[in-house]
């Protein structure tokens with residue numbers, strides 16, 4: 830089992846469109862192709878592409894990319910895969926798929942001197958249903974693609990509602 834999701838292997842969001850997937854697939858294949866790596870060694874040094882650059886270090890092979898593409902480009906198998914992924918993330922304590930998960934700006938949270946953020950749950954009204962500290966943002970946040978914004982998934986400690994906290998790194 831790969832530690833990276835098919836989306837991560839292709840470097841796309843879980844809501845990527847079919848054309849996003851096709852473009853990402855071509856880009857990744859080009860990036861990982863051994864000849865290209867030699868020829869473009871200079872060019873690559875200027876990109877921030879770390880995943881596929883170094884063959885020895887890279888956990889991603891052409892097979893990984895092809896598998897990821899095959900599954901994601903077909904809407905049926907992609908749906909199935911999304912479900913599996915969701916289960917996997919739930920087991921890990923995360924819920925990945927963005928669909929239906931509300932984004933709430935960090936500004937909406939109450940902040941205290943201990944660098945803790947709190948918010949009453951909008952669904953069950955639990956006081957401080959969502960609470961976390963600044964370290965959690967660093968540890969669990971991930972960057973939104975093509976954006977300077979970051980997101981972190983968090984679950985209400987009372988009703989299990991998931992939300993995405995949206996924030997910018999300073």
Ligand SMILES: [Zn+2]
Pocket residue numbers: 950951952953954955958985986987988989990
């Ligand atoms: Zn709640």
